[in-house]
Amino acid sequence: MKTIRAPLELEDIRSLQVGDEVLVEGTIYAARDQAHQRMAEAIRAGRELPFDLRGQIIYYVGPCPAPPGRVIGSAGPTTSGRMDAYAPLLIARGLRVMIGKGSRNQEVKKAMRENGAVYLLTVGGAGAYLAERITAAEVIAYPELGPEALYRLEVRDFPCIVAIDAEGHDIYERPKE
Amino acid sequence: MRQIKVDLIEERVAQAVIDANTVLPKDVHGALQTARERETHPAARRFLQIMLENADIACRDRMALCQDCGMVVAHVKLGQEVQLIGGSLETAINRGISTGYQRGYLRKSVVRDPLARINTGDNTPAIVHISLVAGDVLQITLMPKGAGSENMGQLAMLKPSAGVEGVKEFILQVVRAAAGNPCPPVIVGVGIGGNMEKAALLAKHALLREVGRPNESPDLAELETEMLTRINASGIGVMGIGGNNTALAVNIETYPTHIACLPVAVNLGCHSTRRIKLEF
Ligand code: SF4
Numbered sequence: 065m066k067t068i069r070a071p072l073e074l075e076d077i078r079s080l081q082v083g084d085e086v087l088v089e090g091t092i093y094a095a096r097d098q099a100h101q102r103m104a105e106a107i108r109a110g111r112e113l114p115f116d117l118r119g120q121i122i123y124y125v126g127p128c129p130a131p132p133g134r135v136i137g138s139a140g141p142t143t144s145g146r147m148d149a150y151a152p153l154l155i156a157r158g159l160r161v162m163i164g165k166g167s168r169n170q171e172v173k174k175a176m177r178e179n180g181a182v183y184l185l186t187v188g189g190a191g192a193y194l195a196e197r198i199t200a201a202e203v204i205a206y207p208e209l210g211p212e213a214l215y216r217l218e219v220r221d222f223p224c225i226v227a228i229d230a231e232g233h234d235i236y237e238r239p240k241e
Numbered sequence: 242m243r244q245i246k247v248d249l250i251e252e253r254v255a256q257a258v259i260d261a262n263t264v265l266p267k268d269v270h271g272a273l274q275t276a277r278e279r280e281t282h283p284a285a286r287r288f289l290q291i292m293l294e295n296a297d298i299a300c301r302d303r304m305a306l307c308q309d310c311g312m313v314v315a316h317v318k319l320g321q322e323v324q325l326i327g328g329s330l331e332t333a334i335n336r337g338i339s340t341g342y343q344r345g346y347l348r349k350s351v352v353r354d355p356l357a358r359i360n361t362g363d364n365t366p367a368i369v370h371i372s373l374v375a376g377d378v379l380q381i382t383l384m385p386k387g388a389g390s391e392n393m394g395q396l397a398m399l400k401p402s403a404g405v406e407g408v409k410e411f412i413l414q415v416v417r418a419a420a421g422n423p424c425p426p427v428i429v430g431v432g433i434g435g436n437m438e439k440a441a442l443l444a445k446h447a448l449l450r451e452v453g454r455p456n457e458s459p460d461l462a463e464l465e466t467e468m469l470t471r472i473n474a475s476g477i478g479v480m481g482i483g484g485n486n487t488a489l490a491v492n493i494e495t496y497p498t499h500i501a502c503l504p505v506a507v508n509l510g511c512h513s514t515r516r517i518k519l520e521f
Contacts, residue, residue, distance in 0.1 A: 083284070140309075193295035
């Protein structure tokens with residue numbers, strides 16, 4: 065199984081094919097609806113983003129509160145489609161990998177093809193399992209959004225499958241046996 | 242008249258929402274194991290394995306099974322010979338939820354107003370359905386229902402001429418449209434008959450029935466089996482990636498209806514269908 069780690073170059077992205085199982089390790093950023101809205105606003109207003117998107121990985125998640133002694137609470141993926149409105153803007157800024165669950169729209173796929181990005185699916189509803197693979201979590205922006213804040217996470221052996229590759233092949237559109 | 246203090250209800254609900262969110266019901270766990278055994282797609286099998294390990298970790302560490310700890314649906318069966326004392330039943334249930342979601346480090350996902358969308362901060366209110374029954378029982382079944390699966394439900398007011406074939410087609414259509422979004426393998430709750438809201442409620446009730454227990458009517462049991470087979474042949478698969486496990490069960494409930502009506506509702510429960518029953 066392949067392991068990927070940010071920052072990712074174009075050739076790293078192009079080597080990933082739909083259906084490939086991958087393990088993510090290293091730094092990823094956690095953001096969902098409201099954090100995306102804020103980042104999109106910042107981009108449109110020409111303001112600086114809380115982190116440099118180039119080569120990075122964003123995970124669509126809104127975790128549970130961290131119990132004592134834990135870095136994070138349950139932290140499985142949320143439905144990615146809700147981020148479709150913002151994703152092309154971020155991809156154009158260099159975002160390389162998105163992790164979530166569910167399908168993406170045509171605009172997102174087009175931006176992925178044009179800029180070289182992949183969309184990974186991880187196991188929905190496996191929040192406790194995935195939280196065990198998150199070794200550090202830190203809020204880096206929008207703390208007022210609570211579970212929707214922007215987090216920097218450290219992960220290891222974080223299991224995913226390539227759902228849409230940089231050529232636009234889509235696991236949800238493959239002929240099913 | 243049997244008396245039950247609402248304080249007791251509040252206390253037990255507080256613990257029950259934590260249990261419901263951290264311990265996968267046995268029947269669902271068993272069905273996931275069976276699915277893993279019969280899965281032919283290697284990645285889907287690994288995903289099923291992760292779902293099972295997730296249930297073990299959640300139970301062991303008292304962590305939420307899923308970060309979407311849902312909005313709580315409470316189905317209450319209240320005996321006519323029970324007198325509740327010390328306050329209102331709904332308030333007691335909501336207070337219990339508020340305490341439990343805080344204490345259990347569960348995510349609060351309820352907004353006060355569907356348009357203004359400000360989080361209530363304690364996962365209340367619940368959606369409470371009360372049915373008044375004979376005797377002196379009090380049963381409360383709590384179901385924390387996540388949005389990923391809830392958003393994929395649909396209702397159709399079919400023409401009676403559409404018949405059973407129309408019903409089958411509609412069920413398949415809903416499951417296909419939902420694809421990977423409701424975190425398959427799903428439990429498909431189907432309500433047929435009644436009127437608009439009755440069908441929706443039947444579909445939700447259908448999710449309370451244990452996986453593996455067929456409808457008592459042989460005809461409906463047969464329809465359940467047929468639909469389960471067809472849904473599992475759809476190729477949607479675990480999390481939508483393909484394979485032969487899209488659903489763990491199809492549970493159908495029916496009710497008499499009007500001569501001019503054939504309502505059908507489909508409510509999907511994800512692989513993390515959580516429910517717990519309290520008896521007082
Ligand atoms: S559909 Fe169920 S398992 Fe999936 S994220 Fe929502 S609550 Fe969790």
